[in-house]
Amino acid sequence: MTAYNKVNGVHVSESKTLLQKILREEWKFDGLVMSDWFGTYSTTGSVHAGLDLEMPGPTLWRGPALSHAIMANKVTEEQLDNRVRNVLNLINYSRASGVPENAPEKRLNRPQDQALLRRAASESIVLLKNNDNVLPFVKSKTTAVIGPNAKITRFCGGGSASLLPYYSVSPYDGIAKQCGKVGFSQGAMDHQMLPQMGDVLRTDKGQRGFTWRAYNEPATIKDRVPLDERVLTDSNYFFLDYEHLDLAPVWYSQAEGIFTPEESGLYDFGLGVEGTGRLFINDALLISNIENQKPGETLFGSGTVEEKGSMEPVAGQDYKVRVEWGCFKTRRLPPSGPVGGRHGGLRFGACRRIDPAQAIEEAAQVAKSVDQVVLVVGLNGELESKGTDRTTMDMSAHTNALVSKVLAANVNTAVVVQSGTPVGMPWIDDAKAVCHVWYGGNETGNAIADVLFGDVNPACKLPLTIPRRLQDNPTYFNFRSEAGRVLYGEDVYVGYRYYEKIDCKPLYPFGHGLSYTAFSLQNLNVQVDDACRVTLEMTNTGSRAGAQVVQVYVAPPTTMAVARPVKELKTFRKVYLEAGEKRQITIDMDTVLSTSYWHEGRDKWCSERGEYRVLVGTSSADTPLEATFAVDKTRYWTGLAP
Numbered sequence: 001m002t003a004y005n006k007v008n009g010v011h012v013s014e015s016k017t018l019l020q021k022i023l024r025e026e027w028k029f030d031g032l033v034m035s036d037w038f039g040t041y042s043t044t045g046s047v048h049a050g051l052d053l054e055m056p057g058p059t060l061w062r063g064p065a066l067s068h069a070i071m072a073n074k075v076t077e078e079q080l081d082n083r084v085r086n087v088l089n090l091i092n093y094s095r096a097s098g099v100p101e102n103a104p105e106k107r108l109n110r111p112q113d114q115a116l117l118r119r120a121a122s123e124s125i126v127l128l129k130n131n132d133n134v135l136p137f138v139k140s141k142t143t144a145v146i147g148p149n150a151k152i153t154r155f156c157g158g159g160s161a162s163l164l165p166y167y168s169v170s171p172y173d174g175i176a177k178q179c180g181k182v183g184f185s186q187g188a189m190d191h192q193m194l195p196q197m198g199d200v201l202r203t204d205k206g207q208r209g210f211t212w213r214a215y216n217e218p219a220t221i222k223d224r225v226p227l228d229e230r231v232l233t234d235s236n237y238f239f240l241d242y243e244h245l246d247l248a249p250v251w252y253s254q255a256e257g258i259f260t261p262e263e264s265g266l267y268d269f270g271l272g273v274e275g276t277g278r279l280f281i282n283d284a285l286l287i288s289n290i291e292n293q294k295p296g297e298t299l300f301g302s303g304t305v306e307e308k309g310s311m312e313p314v315a316g317q318d319y320k321v322r323v324e325w326g327c328f329k330t331r332r333l334p335p336s337g338p339v340g341g342r343h344g345g346l347r348f349g350a351c352r353r354i355d356p357a358q359a360i361e362e363a364a365q366v367a368k369s370v371d372q373v374v375l376v377v378g379l380n381g382e383l384e385s386k387g388t389d390r391t392t393m394d395m396s397a398h399t400n401a402l403v404s405k406v407l408a409a410n411v412n413t414a415v416v417v418q419s420g421t422p423v424g425m426p427w428i429d430d431a432k433a434v435c436h437v438w439y440g441g442n443e444t445g446n447a448i449a450d451v452l453f454g455d456v457n458p459a460c461k462l463p464l465t466i467p468r469r470l471q472d473n474p475t476y477f478n479f480r481s482e483a484g485r486v487l488y489g490e491d492v493y494v495g496y497r498y499y500e501k502i503d504c505k506p507l508y509p510f511g512h513g514l515s516y517t518a519f520s521l522q523n524l525n526v527q528v529d530d531a532c533r534v535t536l537e538m539t540n541t542g543s544r545a546g547a548q549v550v551q552v553y554v555a556p557p558t559t560m561a562v563a564r565p566v567k568e569l570k571t572f573r574k575v576y577l578e579a580g581e582k583r584q585i586t587i588d589m590d591t592v593l594s595t596s597y598w599h600e601g602r603d604k605w606c607s608e609r610g611e612y613r614v615l616v617g618t619s620s621a622d623t624p625l626e627a628t629f630a631v632d633k634t635r636y637w638t639g640l641a642p
Contacts, residue, residue: 002051004039005486011041019050026639032090037240044074052086056241109166114443121440121447127433127458127514128466134412134433136454136516141371144183145172146363146406147416148190148399149376154418156439158385159300164234165442171376171416174445178453183370187363187406188356188398193298193306193382194270194349198235201257201321209233210257210321216248219324227251236382238274238299239327239343250330251343255323259350264315266353270306272298275344276326281311281319293332299345300387302336310353323348356398360405367409374452375406378418381439389479393470394424403427414452422466425507436462454516459547459574461513461619465495468507474498492597496620497565511551511569511619517542517579519618521550524625526614532594532629534587536616540577547576550616552587553623554594557610562597567615567623570594592642595631604636 002013012018013035023029034053040046043065046054054062069075095101127135137143153168176182201210210233213226227246232255259281261267271279271287279287286309296305313319328335328344367373377399383390394400407413407430414433417423418440428434435458440447450456467473474490493501496510523537534552555567571589592607599606609631617623635642 002033002035002039004036011039011045013040013051014042014045014049016049024050028639032086043069047075047079047083050082052083107166117441118443118446118450121443122450122456124438124440124460125447125451125456125458126436126460126462126512127451127516128436128462128508128512129428129431129434130514130516131432133516135414135435135452137372137374137412137414137452139179139453141179142183142369143175143179143372143374144185144366144370145175145374145376146183146185146187146366147376147402148186148188149378149380149416149418150184150186150374152195152380153444154378154380154439155441155444156381157420158381158383159387161386162234162381168442169445171374171445171448174443174447174449175374175452177446178449178455183366185359185363185366186354187360188396188402189351189354189359190377190380190396190399191351191382193272193347194268194308195351196235197259197269197321197348197350198257199233200350201235201259203231203257207231210235210255212237212253212255214244214247215252215254216246216250218252218326219254235349236299236345236347238345240345242343251327252330253325253346255321255325255346255348257321259313259319259321260317261313261315261319261352263352264313266310266312267350268308268310268353269350270308270348271323272296272303272306272347273325273344274299274303274331275328275346276330276332277346277348278324279309279348280322280324283320283322286311290332295333295336297388298347300385303345303347304333306347306349356401360398360402363402364405364409367406367413370410371412373406373410373413374416374448375403375413376416376418376448377403378416378423379420380418384420390421392424393422393467393473394426400424400426404430407431416448416452422464424469425466428507436466457516457544457546458513459515459549461511461549461551462508463510465499465506465510465620466508467499468505472499472504472506493565497568500566500620505621509619509621511549512621513549513619515542515546515548517544517546519546519548519577521616521618521625524614524616524627526627526629528591528629530591531588532591532614534571534589534614534616534627536585536625537582538575538577538585539582540579543579545576545578547574548618549574550585550587551618551620551623552589553615553617553620555613555615556595556597557608557612559610560608562599562608564597567613567620569620590642591629591631592635592637596637596642599636602636604638605642607631607635607637607642609634 032052034055037056040054040061043061151170151172153170155168156162203211209231212230212232214228215224217224227244271277271289273289276290287307289307294305325346404427415431417436437448451458478487478489499506518541520539520541525535527533549572551572552570553567554570556564573587596605596607611628611630614627615623616625
């Protein structure tokens with residue numbers, strides 16, 4: 001799949017260098033190349049470069065445009081055959097797979113699948129900090145779960161990464177299963193737009209979610225007949241690929257569900273659309289997003305701002321929510337965003353309005369009343385999604401205030417951070433225990449509980465660097481594009497390579513991750529023959545069984561004429577040891593691969609002669625073992641392997 005961006009001034013979907021020279025000739029790829037959605041920008045240029053398939057259909061740059069290019073001799077029959085052949089090969093391959101075409105989706109939700117998901121989630125948790133051995137917590141002690149992410153399962157990021165799970169376990173539910181009754185306080189809200197309300201609705205038949213129907217007529221037409229009917233739980237719905245044989249060029253939909261609030265009070269409702277929309281409560285209009293539309297950030301930047309309305313429902317009473325929507329062609333705004341201008345979409349949400357200061361104080365009081373606290377904060381799939389960039393590394397001001405207040409109220413607090421990228425931690429010096437848990441999928445809550453209570457000994461390592469502040473990031477000076485041009489000014493100094501090159505100490509280095517036990521590494525030896533063989537001894541010096549990830553870095557010769565990173569990770573090995581166990585570890589790595597860099601002058605990979613250092617440790621900032629080996633002659637090569 002080709003990316004949206006340009007490389008050296010040429011769109012990837014039009015780059016002969018990338019698609020022909022490198023992908024097909026050097027890497028010997030013989031499959032199909034397709035564009036990312038709406039990532040095709042020409043007819044002849046993309047065909048000449050080797051783009052086989054424009055996505056999505058119906059196409060903009062193929063079809064009649066391609067027929068015209070062929071008629072004008074801009075595209076040859078041979079070029080067309082090459083593109084079509086790869087499409088047909090994929091079709092034949094798919095047919096031979098035995099997977100039924102357009103078959104209904106099947107579930108795979110067996111106990112062994114759930115166990116695998118739980119293991120994957122728990123083994124991906126990184127223990128960043130554990131002063132005074134605060135963790136693992138004791139199940140018999142009184143516990144509170146606090147935070148905006150506590151009762152909501154942040155199971156995945158946004159955009160194409162977002163899927164509908166069969167089930168999900170929130171951090172609160174996972175912890176409550178292991179230690180019984182727990183205290184709770186939300187403490188603060190962390191949303192930019194109102195939380196989606198699809199999964200807090202129910203249908204008139206009692207199903208979770210809402211009933212969605214498609215029509216060819218607007219809501220003003222009585223007795224209109226739906227073309228399609230579905231039960232949905234996602235109230236952020238982008239009709240990018242929606243198709244129906246009887247769908248008119250201008251069409252409409254209606255979403256209906258029953259909302260039963262758990263608490264009385266003032267609630268805010270929000271509606272953003274690409275198209276037009278209105279939201280009703282008990283048939284009374286609450287929000288109209290038709291007149292005076294303003295462009296906003298909903299729907300990957302293709303939609304409007306979130307228009308809001310408020311009301312005061314009573315706890316336990318049923319309220320009928322109805323959203324009437326018209327497709328993109330009914331909107332009052334011009335197309336915007338990278339994927340706008342197709343069918344359109346809508347997003348609606350709601351939540352109870354709270355006073356942040358009061359809610360944070362209530363959370364602090366809950367924290368004081370228990371022995372230990374699990375504080376669950378972070379980001380979510382709307383703050384971290386394709387089609388948008390975060391404007392800051394920080395969590396919301398209310399979230400950071402909540403963390404500081406809870407830490408002051410109870411020192412036995414484990415801060416659980418959910419995000420896919422680094423976040424600012426201005427309170428880090430006050431926290432004794434911090435875990436980075438990412439987005440853990442279906443078993444998020446159970447996995448968090450497994451690690452916090454010691455049923456799983458953490459062994460995961462950071463796959464990135466967490467800087468102390470945004471200004472320390474290697475892309476800080478050239479992050480934004482100017483007139484569509486992006487300068488990759490960090491060059492090869494990405495991640496830990498940058499921090500080590502400028503001698504800037506991050507908050508947590510690449511490869512960092514603690515355990516409930518301890519390990520020692522010793523007796524490093526490096527032998528070079530056809531491969532580079534690294535051997536060392538590792539001992540579990542603690543009182544618990546656990547695993548450690550041995551990381552092998554290579555530092556280039558000091559005599560090189562080309563500027564290189566201080567060192568680079570070349571291989572690693574995760575090793576499990578019982579308490580007190582000692583084992584010899586052997587790790588092999590390809591000598592040429594582990595010493596090569598891209599030589600711009602030759603347009604090839606280069607393994608340069610000289611003496612290289614091997615540094616072995618447990619993070620990029622902790623490599624106590626060192627040895628050397630020599631490369632006798634310089635070698636140039638292309639392809640995926642020497």
